[in-house]
Amino acid sequence: MKMNQLKIPISILLSAILTFAIGIYAALPWWSFVITNAIISMVIVQKPWISFLTGAIGVSLIWVGLALGIDSANNHILSTKVAQILPLGGSYIKLIMVTGIIGFLLGGLGSLTGSFVRK
Amino acid sequence: MRLLPLIASAVVTVALISVLDKQLTIGSSKTPKLGYFLSPQQGFWKNAEKVESSFDASIVASELKGNVDVYMDDRLVPHIYADHDEDAYFVQGYLHAKFRLWQMDFQTRVASGRLSEIAGADKLSIDRFFRRLGMVYGAEQTEKYIDENNPVMKATVDAYTAGVNAYLKQLAPEDLPFEYKLMNYEPEAWTPKKTYLFLMFMSYDLTGRAASADLQLTNTRDYLGYDLFDKLYTNQQDSLDPIIPKGTNFAKASIVPIKPINADSNYLRKGILGVANNSTATPEAPDKNNGSNNWAVGGSKTKSGRPILCSDPHLGLNLPSLWYEVQITTPTHSTYGASFPGSPAVIIGFNDSVAWGVTNAGRDVLDYYELKFKDSTQKEYWFNGQWQATTNRTEIIKVKDSADVIENIAMTHWGPTMFDGHYQNPQSMGRNLAVKWTGHNASTGVETFYKLNRAKNFDDYIAAISLWKCPGQNFAFASKTGDIAIKQQGSFVARWERQGDFIMPGQDSSYDWQGIIPNEENPFIKNPERGFISSANQKSVEPLYPYYLGTAASFPLYRGISVNKRLQGMNQITPEDMMHLQTDNYNVFALTARPALNKFIDPTKLSVDAQRWVKQMNDWDLYNNEHSTGITIFKTIWDSVENAVWGDELAGASVPLTKPEDFVLLDQMCKDTNFSIADDIRTKNKVETLREEVMIGIENATQKLLSLEKENKLEWASFKATRVTHLTKIPALSRLNLPIGGGVNILNATTDVHGPSWRMVVHLTDEIEAYGLYPGGQSGNPGSPYYDSFVDYWAAGKYYRLLFLPKDKLVNHERTKWHIQFKTA
Numbered sequence: 001m002k003m004n005q006l007k008i009p010i011s012i013l014l015s016a017i018l019t020f021a022i023g024i025y026a027a028l029p030w031w032s033f034v035i036t037n038a039i040i041s042m043v044i045v046q047k048p049w050i051s052f053l054t055g056a057i058g059v060s061l062i063w064v065g066l067a068l069g070i071d072s073a074n075n076h077i078l079s080t081k082v083a084q085i086l087p088l089g090g091s092y093i094k095l096i097m098v099t100g101i102i103g104f105l106l107g108g109l110g111s112l113t114g115s116f117v118r119k
Numbered sequence: 120m121r122l123l124p125l126i127a128s129a130v131v132t133v134a135l136i137s138v139l140d141k142q143l144t145i146g147s148s149k150t151p152k153l154g155y156f157l158s159p160q161q162g163f164w165k166n167a168e169k170v171e172s173s174f175d176a177s178i179v180a181s182e183l184k185g186n187v188d189v190y191m192d193d194r195l196v197p198h199i200y201a202d203h204d205e206d207a208y209f210v211q212g213y214l215h216a217k218f219r220l221w222q223m224d225f226q227t228r229v230a231s232g233r234l235s236e237i238a239g240a241d242k243l244s245i246d247r248f249f250r251r252l253g254m255v256y257g258a259e260q261t262e263k264y265i266d267e268n269n270p271v272m273k274a275t276v277d278a279y280t281a282g283v284n285a286y287l288k289q290l291a292p293e294d295l296p297f298e299y300k301l302m303n304y305e306p307e308a309w310t311p312k313k314t315y316l317f318l319m320f321m322s323y324d325l326t327g328r329a330a331s332a333d334l335q336l337t338n339t340r341d342y343l344g345y346d347l348f349d350k351l352y353t354n355q356q357d358s359l360d361p362i363i364p365k366g367t368n369f370a371k372a373s374i375v376p377i378k379p380i381n382a383d384s385n386y387l388r389k390g391i392l393g394v395a396n397n398s399t400a401t402p403e404a405p406d407k408n409n410g411s412n413n414w415a416v417g418g419s420k421t422k423s424g425r426p427i428l429c430s431d432p433h434l435g436l437n438l439p440s441l442w443y444e445v446q447i448t449t450p451t452h453s454t455y456g457a458s459f460p461g462s463p464a465v466i467i468g469f470n471d472s473v474a475w476g477v478t479n480a481g482r483d484v485l486d487y488y489e490l491k492f493k494d495s496t497q498k499e500y501w502f503n504g505q506w507q508a509t510t511n512r513t514e515i516i517k518v519k520d521s522a523d524v525i526e527n528i529a530m531t532h533w534g535p536t537m538f539d540g541h542y543q544n545p546q547s548m549g550r551n552l553a554v555k556w557t558g559h560n561a562s563t564g565v566e567t568f569y570k571l572n573r574a575k576n577f578d579d580y581i582a583a584i585s586l587w588k589c590p591g592q593n594f595a596f597a598s599k600t601g602d603i604a605i606k607q608q609g610s611f612v613a614r615w616e617r618q619g620d621f622i623m624p625g626q627d628s629s630y631d632w633q634g635i636i637p638n639e640e641n642p643f644i645k646n647p648e649r650g651f652i653s654s655a656n657q658k659s660v661e662p663l664y665p666y667y668l669g670t671a672a673s674f675p676l677y678r679g680i681s682v683n684k685r686l687q688g689m690n691q692i693t694p695e696d697m698m699h700l701q702t703d704n705y706n707v708f709a710l711t712a713r714p715a716l717n718k719f720i721d722p723t724k725l726s727v728d729a730q731r732w733v734k735q736m737n738d739w740d741l742y743n744n745e746h747s748t749g750i751t752i753f754k755t756i757w758d759s760v761e762n763a764v765w766g767d768e769l770a771g772a773s774v775p776l777t778k779p780e781d782f783v784l785l786d787q788m789c790k791d792t793n794f795s796i797a798d799d800i801r802t803k804n805k806v807e808t809l810r811e812e813v814m815i816g817i818e819n820a821t822q823k824l825l826s827l828e829k830e831n832k833l834e835w836a837s838f839k840a841t842r843v844t845h846l847t848k849i850p851a852l853s854r855l856n857l858p859i860g861g862g863v864n865i866l867n868a869t870t871d872v873h874g875p876s877w878r879m880v881v882h883l884t885d886e887i888e889a890y891g892l893y894p895g896g897q898s899g900n901p902g903s904p905y906y907d908s909f910v911d912y913w914a915a916g917k918y919y920r921l922l923f924l925p926k927d928k929l930v931n932h933e934r935t936k937w938h939i940q941f942k943t944a
Binding site: 024026029030062070073078079082086095099106109112117 | 159160903
């Protein structure tokens with residue numbers, strides 16, 4: 001496999017790992033992954049739309065993954081309540097989707113912005 | 120570098136972050152910061168607790184004198200074993216914070232008039248009300264007094280405070296309680312003053328109705344004129360069964376309060392006709408049904424020969440609950456019961472020698488005095504023939520997203536000026552009113568519980584409660600040695616008849632309180648012949664008692680009649696019998712009211728539909744059970760008849776007037792068919808009789824019942840819709856439509872938002888046998904399975920056996936699940 005083909009899975013993986021890692025430091029802003037994503041796409045140069053997608057997928061993977069794990073261990077107790085407050089009709093699935101969409105958009109935008117620095 | 124796309128992309132990114140990082144206004148409410156709130160590593164997801172969580176932990180705290188072991192049972196009740204009393208309270212504070220931090224913080228913010236700080240200008244009127252009522256002022260008096268005079272209580276509250284703050288110090292930002300994330304603010308350090316503020320809030324909750332009632336009564340009197348007022352809001356309760364049995368002798372009064380000679384004309388306004396006046400809404404006041412049951416049966420009436428004590432305080436039903444169960448064991452004492460998150464010690468509970476429970480005394484300890492200020496600066500007011508200087512108290516209310524609001528409160532001889540040119544409510548009608556309240560006085564209320572927790576016998580109980588001032592309570596007591604007792608205790612004003620029911624003239628001292636009744640003269644009984652003691656918020660004594668208790672409207676009658684009648688007839692009592700009595704749904708009010716209604720019903724003149732409802736009402740078994748339709752029909756008919764009878768008297772008023780109590784109409788129906796007030800004054804050429812008003816009432820009720828039937832709401836539980844509401848009132852965080860019976864006037868006093876907030880039955884056998892629960896759960900976290908884990912059990916009228924054991928037995932008990940070790944550094 002060529003190096004170029006590896007760039008996509010590597011940047012997705014990096015994005016996911018760094019999102020998780022920087023998220024551990026909860027004293028930092030919740031959107032710190034936007035910065036790490038931007039840095040990744042500065043280092044791994046790809047087409048802007050590819051950078052966007054890798055960053056978006058990386059963050060939403062980790063956000064949805066974490067939310068799914070937490071939610072199933074919690075038997076949906078809290079997500080069902082929050083999905084009534086927000087309001088999403090009490091659907092925890094929709095709530096996890098909204099969580100994923102926010103991660104997807106912001107993660108992608110962070111990577112996109114970074115990619116334009118190098119292009 | 121591609122500059123334009125870079126800038127464009129950066130701008131969009133920053134814009135999206137900033138939208139997701141701020142609270143958006145939707146309608147009247149605000150969203151959380153959505154990006155933060157939904158972040159799985161920082162936001163609400165972190166509060167979604169694993170269902171199979173372990174609560175094992177090891178905590179190091181340099182403040183501790185020794186190590187403390189806490190064992191959590193399967194209901195998440197902590198059993199604290201400490202070698203030093205102060206360490207136990209440190210750990211109690213730590214655990215309250217760990218499981219109830221947001222609630223403690225929120226409740227004390229409400230009490231101190233700081234809601235606007237987190238919720239914005241919408242809440243200003245609530246904040247101003249509490250500030251002007253003197254909530255902060257009262258807490259300051261208590262703090263000062265305890266700091267200067269009571270080193271043991273100071274050390275206790277300080278240790279508790281240090282425990283709360285030790286938890287706060289290690290609290291990571293991602294672990295903030297759910298509600299902080301939702302409402303976007305942060306907790307602040309606990310202080311002893313917050314504990315006193317919390318206790319002020321309980322004083323307000325249990326005696327603060329007078330802050331609204333005295334204005335309403337005054338307006339009602341002004342509207343109706345005193346003579347009619349005195350008939351409708353009579354203080355005479357024919358069917359009263361008092362706490363202290365009738366025929367008990369009272370000591371001669373040591374204070375004989377003298378009614379001012381001009382009181383009939385200047386204060387009661389006898390003979391002055393009513394006048395209509397203008398006003399609209401009623402501000403919120405503590406729930407009228409804030410009350411409780413407690414009783415104890417002596418060994419002569421129980422199967423075991425040992426006393427059984429029962430207590431169930433009736434309060435607003437909230438999540439997180441007002442109560443938190445705990446066992447505290449130190450070398451000086453071992454106690455179990457319900458504690459207040461916000462205060463050290465157990466409030467209602469038992470130890471290895473005695474048990475105690477409280478109900479509200481309902482006595483009037485809050486009065487208004489009308490002031491005459493020299494001018495609008497309020498620097499001087501007229502008192503005892505001269506201009507007296509006020510002092511100014513400044514309270515600063517911080518308001519979220521808005522400028523501070525400054526309250527200048529003129530402090531007078533009577534107390535803080537509640538209403539003046541700067542602050543009015545719909546009932547204060549432009550008057551300048553100072554408020555005098557026993558809640559303002561320094562109080563060592565915490566010490567009463569501290570000492571009850573350690574009481575070994577009857578004498579210890581009396582010594583403990585003699586310190587109690589506000590809110591006045593009926594303290595029920597039972598001991599392993601066989602004593603039972605009840606005493607109404609508090610700072611009670613020695614009043615003349617109707618003193619303080621209305622706003623009093625404040626221009627001289629003749630209307631002042633003439634003394635506080637000495638403790639020895641407070642209503643009290645020990646080991647009565649009938650073998651039981653009880654209280655259910657009724658008047659504590661018959662009218663022979665030498666002091667005036669306050670207006671009869673403050674004292675519900677029927678639960679007292681119920682409990683006394685039942686206990687009288689019971690023998691060989693077991694704890695199970697007592698649980699059945701606490702959850703009993705029998706309607707003793709309807710027992711008298713239904714035949715009284717029937718006396719006035721002429722079935723031949725009723726419509727076909729009305730006949731059907733009357734028949735169903737008469738077929739009812741008189742139990743307010745969950746599925747009963749009879750109670751819904753009876754209540755709808757009764758309310759409708761009351762409206763027909765009183766409606767005309769009260770309808771013309773634009774002021775908010777309170778409806779006369781149920782007993783007023785019932786007593787009249789029982790003895791008199793020519794009740795003059797029955798006449799509808801709106802029909803000029805006709806004199807209505809009570810019989811006609813009852814018939815009108817039934818036809819009106821028929822329409823309501825038909826629509827209830829259509830909506831499928833005839834069954835009592837669906838009609839009543841009992842709920843346990845989150846403190847923010849957010850429905851998703853509340854439990855709605857619970858399947859439970861009961862109601863007003865019922866021993867199971869569960870209404871829509873109010874009811875038995877902690878049910879406890881304690882059998883004082885050698886090894887204490889105790890049962891209890893509250894409608895909530897030990898965890899305040901809406902994301903925890905322990906958030907509402909007792910609610911269904913509570914609604915079903917079931918009880919948990921309470922684990923109260925010495926350490927060696929508890930450690931190995933099958934219900935013990937987790938161990939939290941506290942180690943001194």
